[in-house]
Every structure is written in structure tokens, then in C-alpha cells.
Amino acid sequence: MKIALLSYSTKPRGGVVHTLALAEALAALGEDVTVWSLGRGGDAGFFRPVGPAVRVRIVPFPDGPPQETVGERILRSITVLREAFEPFGAAYDVVHAQDCISANAVNGGCVRTVHHIDHFTTPELAACHERAIAEPYAHLCVSRSVADELTAGWGIKAEVIPNGVAYERFARTDPEARGAWRSRLGPYVLTVGGIEPRKGSLDLLEAYALLRARRPEVRLVIAGGETLFDYRDYRTRWEERAAELGVEPVVLGPMPDDELPALVAAADAFAFPSLKEGFGLAAMEALAAGVPLVVRDLPVLREVFGPAARFAATPEDLAGQLGQALAQHDPALRTAGRELAARHTWDTAARRHLDFYRSLG
Structure with a gap:
């Protein structure tokens, strides 16, 4: 199976740790796995070495202007990742987004893991968050509690697959x-x-x-x-x-x-x-x-x-x-x-x- 796992960052946040560990475990089972992410701050790789069986595609994401707001930076992140990934997306059997940015970047045509549910007040961020939950065609959560939130708030039934740990x-x-x-x-x-x-x-x-x-x-x-x-x-x-x-x-x-x-x-x-x-x-x-x-x-x-x-x-x-x-x-x-x-x-x-x-x- 040809699988793309998408993340928004190369930095050591929980969702990124999850993405890399899952990618390596899937590759160890013989699957063809590529991790896509944005390279912020000039990053050309992730915060740690990634197993050689996993392909890594880092999309350069240059710093924006000093006055760029968080909302503007997130919208630019979505655009940059979408433009890089779109020519390759059809080649994958599964496209699996791990966060709001990457789910928006693939226009909903993905599996989405909802690690937790945020509550944004900024209009751009609230709209991105809503699309990243409503548009994917299948959903995963790492706990039953979050899956129940999805059901209560959106009527979505998610499969629960807990995290692993090293x-x-x-x-x-x-x-x-x-x-x-x-x-x-x-x-x-x-x-x-x-x-x-x-x-x-x-x-x-x-x-x-x-x-x-x-x-x-x-x-x-x-x-x-x-x-x-x-x-x-x-x-x-x-x-x-x-x-x-x-x-x-x-x-x-x-x-x-x-x-x-x-x-x-x-x-x-x-x-x-x-x-x-x-x-x-x-x-x-x-x-x-x-x-x-x-x-x-x-x-x-x-x-x-x-x-x-x-x-x-x-x-x-x-x-x-x-x-x-x-x-x-x-x-x-x-x-x-x-x-x-x-x-x-x-x-x-x-x-x-x-x-x-x-x-x-």
C-alpha cells in the first residue's frame, strides 16, 4: 500500500512525534510510506533522524513578513503545502493528514486523525478547523473521549487507535x-x-x-x-x-x-x-x-x-x-x-x- 502521512511541522510536537513513529512502524510492516511536511525556519529534515525505509518530503516554508499574523501564516502554510503535494496526491492509495493544516492542504480528500479539538475565535482559523474536521472522508482519534467529542459536535463516527510509545x-x-x-x-x-x-x-x-x-x-x-x-x-x-x-x-x-x-x-x-x-x-x-x-x-x-x-x-x-x-x-x-x-x-x-x-x- 502506498501511503502519504502529512504533518505541518518538522518540530517535536506530539502530532509530529506520532506521525514519524507511525510512518516507521508502517514501513516496518512492508508498506510504502512517505511523510510530507513543511520545513519551517529553513529546516531540511525532522527534529530527529527518520528510519531509512520511510521517504521524507520536506516542503520549504520561508519566513513571512514580520507583521504576518498567525491566521495569515496558517493560510500561507496550507497554500504552500497544497501546491507542493497536489501533483503527487493521486499516486497514493491513502492520504492521511495529522492536523488541520495538512487536512486543508489536501482539500478534504484524506483520512484525518483528530488528536484533539481546538476552539478558535479568529475567523480564518475557525474556518480551517471546521473544514479539517468536516471534509475528510474518514476519521481516527487517539482516545475515545475525543471521538465522542466528534460525534457530539459533528455527528462523525471515528475509529479509536491509541498512540504507541517508544x-x-x-x-x-x-x-x-x-x-x-x-x-x-x-x-x-x-x-x-x-x-x-x-x-x-x-x-x-x-x-x-x-x-x-x-x-x-x-x-x-x-x-x-x-x-x-x-x-x-x-x-x-x-x-x-x-x-x-x-x-x-x-x-x-x-x-x-x-x-x-x-x-x-x-x-x-x-x-x-x-x-x-x-x-x-x-x-x-x-x-x-x-x-x-x-x-x-x-x-x-x-x-x-x-x-x-x-x-x-x-x-x-x-x-x-x-x-x-x-x-x-x-x-x-x-x-x-x-x-x-x-x-x-x-x-x-x-x-x-x-x-x-x-x-x-
Whole structure:
């Protein structure tokens, strides 16, 4: 089967991680897979090497004018990707878009994975989001909760295929690399995903201030943060609030891919206070590493993480649960987390994708 997987970026966001891992797993099963994406900022490849059995097509996407809005940049992204992909689209048996931009770029003639549902107020973005849900001829979701949102909001029935996780990569990390992070940072709570509204960054900051009053030796470390959107105003509020609270989190920013597993595995706890998620791949990676996990009490995260995580609804709850995770080494919870992560394989996800593709005729 000749398959095109389309993504909007080469950067390490959850949907891009999903796209590359799925492509490699499909290729390992003998399928002919090409990943298409936009090369922002002069990127000629993805944030990590891609398996040699996968073809990669990076479409150059030059920077726009300084005054370009997010809406204008997204519309330009759609146009650039469409113009590059259109001459080749008919050659594929399956065209599978992983996000709003790529789904718009193929004019609805695609399978679409809806990782999570956004709510935009900008007219251009709202229209793009609507088309990217309504026009594809088949839909996948990585959790039942998001699939139920699609049914409730659009009357669309989506197949649910959960993410895989690179279990071995996070479960068996280099002791020296873990030790280096511990020497540099001391005891720390980690979150991955940057500083942005959807990630609940302000709530985590409030929780950290409460936690630090009881555990002053523990640092909050924030990794990741590559995004298409402009969160400068939110980041400014976050920095101002940190100063008011008298806390100084360590903001690492986007991480080299080969350094991330040891950073995760060396953490004393992993915080995942997102306000909206489709699955929570970074949190599942933390479970693979055996790190205690505290997540926002959302239906989707209850569905995905069940008995393997601690749940918190407010900053006060989050501080309390993180304190418990730091103080109580719960072998049963750790075992449950590792076993849950180990069950989510990319091979299984790829086989289920192939079954789904074939069911479309």
C-alpha cells in the first residue's frame, strides 16, 4: 500500500512525534510510506533522524513578513503545502493528514486523525478547523473521549487507535546521562510541552509555589515549547506571576531528541496539567521511564492513564499530589505505569491503521 502521512511541522510536537513513529512502524510492516511536511525556519529534515525505509518530503516554508499574523501564516502554510503535494496526491492509495493544516492542504480528500479539538475565535482559523474536521472522508482519534467529542459536535463516527510509545527508549536510559541531569538540576518535577494556555502552565506555576513552600529543594523544570502559535502575551503573564510568587522555574526550551529520555527518567515526578489533550504522549513516556505521574483530572486522561497516575483538578490539588508523589514511592503505581506504557506499541498501532485503511476500500 502506498501511503502519504502529512504533518505541518518538522518540530517535536506530539502530532509530529506520532506521525514519524507511525510512518516507521508502517514501513516496518512492508508498506510504502512517505511523510510530507513543511520545513519551517529553513529546516531540511525532522527534529530527529527518520528510519531509512520511510521517504521524507520536506516542503520549504520561508519566513513571512514580520507583521504576518498567525491566521495569515496558517493560510500561507496550507497554500504552500497544497501546491507542493497536489501533483503527487493521486499516486497514493491513502492520504492521511495529522492536523488541520495538512487536512486543508489536501482539500478534504484524506483520512484525518483528530488528536484533539481546538476552539478558535479568529475567523480564518475557525474556518480551517471546521473544514479539517468536516471534509475528510474518514476519521481516527487517539482516545475515545475525543471521538465522542466528534460525534457530539459533528455527528462523525471515528475509529479509536491509541498512540504507541517508544517504551524501550524511555525505560532503559543511560545511567550517566540521568546522573548528569541530577547533578545539574538536583531533585526536580518535570513537565514537557512548553509554556502555553493549553498546557495549564499558569496553574502549574501556582502549584509549584505551594509545593516549594513545603519542599524548597525541589525545582520545576519545563522542557519543549515549539509551537506555531504566538503565546508571548501568555508567557509574559507567566513570567510576571513567577516573579510575584518568588519562584524561578528552569525553562530548558526545545530539547535535542537524544537528550529527552534521560531528562524524563531522572525526574522525581512528572506534571501534566493540560487543560485539553487527545492522549498525552509525553505523560505516557514518563510512565515508561518509571516516573510518578500527576495529570489534570480530565475525562480523556482518566481514560488513558486510569490507575497509573495521580489526578488533580486545581493548583492546590496539583501541589498536594506532586507532594505525595515526591514523598511516597509507590511500587504498585510505578509497575502499573510501566505495564500500561509497554502495552502501547507502535507496531500494534500500525497494524490497526492498516486494517482501517483496508476497510475503506
